[in-house]
Amino acid sequence: MSRKLEAEINDDSGVLSYSGARVVLAHDGYMADLQKRLESIDAALAHRIMYENGEQTAARAVSETERLLLPLVKAINKRKVVEKMLLLALDRGYGLFRLGTFDYTTGKGMIMVGNSPVARNYGATDEAVCFTIAGIIAGAAHIVWSRPFKCIETKCAAHLGGEYCEFKLFPCTPAERESFLKKME
Ligand SMILES: [Zn+2]
Numbered sequence: 001m002s003r004k005l006e007a008e009i010n011d012d013s014g015v016l017s018y019s020g021a022r023v024v025l026a027h028d029g030y031m032a033d034l035q036k037r038l039e040s041i042d043a044a045l046a047h048r049i050m051y052e053n054g055e056q057t058a059a060r061a062v063s064e065t066e067r068l069l070l071p072l073v074k075a076i077n078k079r080k081v082v083e084k085m086l087l088l089a090l091d092r093g094y095g096l097f098r099l100g101t102f103d104y105t106t107g108k109g110m111i112m113v114g115n116s117p118v119a120r121n122y123g124a125t126d127e128a129v130c131f132t133i134a135g136i137i138a139g140a141a142h143i144v145w146s147r148p149f150k151c152i153e154t155k156c157a158a159h160l161g162g163e164y165c166e167f168k169l170f171p172c173t174p175a176e177r178e179s180f181l182k183k184m185e
Contacts, residue, residue, distance in 0.1 A: 005091060019091070020063050028093065031132045032121035047131045048184040054135020055142070061088055062143055070143065078104045078144060085140045093117065094136060100166070107145040111137055111167045119158035119165055128156035130165050131184075137167055148177040 007018045015022050031050070038046035062070070073081055082104065086097040095117060100110030118130040130153050138151040148171070155166040172180070 020065070021061070028117040029121035031118050032123075032129070035118070035129065035131065036122070044185045048181050050131035051135035051138075051184065052181070054132040054137075055139030056135075057132070058085075058136045058139030058143065061092065074144060074146075081144050085144065089136060089140070094133060095165075107141045107149060107169060107171050109169055111151075111169060112164045113167065114163045116157060116165045119156055122158045125156075125158050127159055128153035128165070129158045130156055130167075133165065134167055137169055141169055141171075145171060148172050148174050150177060150180045 005018070007016060007023070009016050016024065035046055035050050038049060070081070082099070082102075086099070089095070089097045094113070096114035098112045098114070100112055102109030102111075113130070113133055116130045116133050118132055122129045134151040134153050138149040141149040141151070150170045150172050152168045152170075153165055154168050155164070157163060157165050
């Protein structure tokens with residue numbers, strides 16, 4: 001199954017718009033390429049940078065209008081907001097996001113991501129490499145539950161093969177998030 005998505009290029013300004021936001025189209029290998037370049041300088045710090053950039057990507061992906069409506073929608077139905085976030089990630093090309101065991105009250109749970117663009121482009125490795133995807137999940141969860149989250153990749157297709165990467169998501173305090181990020185370095 002496939003769907004057409006609407007993007008619009010303004011020939012006068014050079015701005016490409018998608019879902020009301022300016023975007024640039026990038027090759028799906030750009031995250032793995034950037035991560036490897038950073039890792040060649042400082043492997044541990046690279047992981048933190050990619051993770052925090054993923055968090056920022058999630059925050060940016062929610063348009064201003066949606067941000068205004070979000071508090072209302074969140075109060076009514078967290079499950080609907082989560083479904084919208086999963087669709088947003090899919091429509092941006094970050095892979096096929098599926099929930100495993102998941103608690104909608106706290107946001108704690110398992111997320112499977114099929115066809116991660118990071119795993120697909122990284123090449124064989126002996127560790128999990130999808131730090132951007134983990135950051136996107138944590139950043140999206142922060143928007144839905146209005147609190148910090150930690151997201152750990154527990155199984156990576158680049159490391160163990162297969163179609164899916166698996167991530168564990170936990171709510172945490174700001175201090176716990178900071179020490180989690182520090183441990184990555
Ligand atoms: Zn992975």
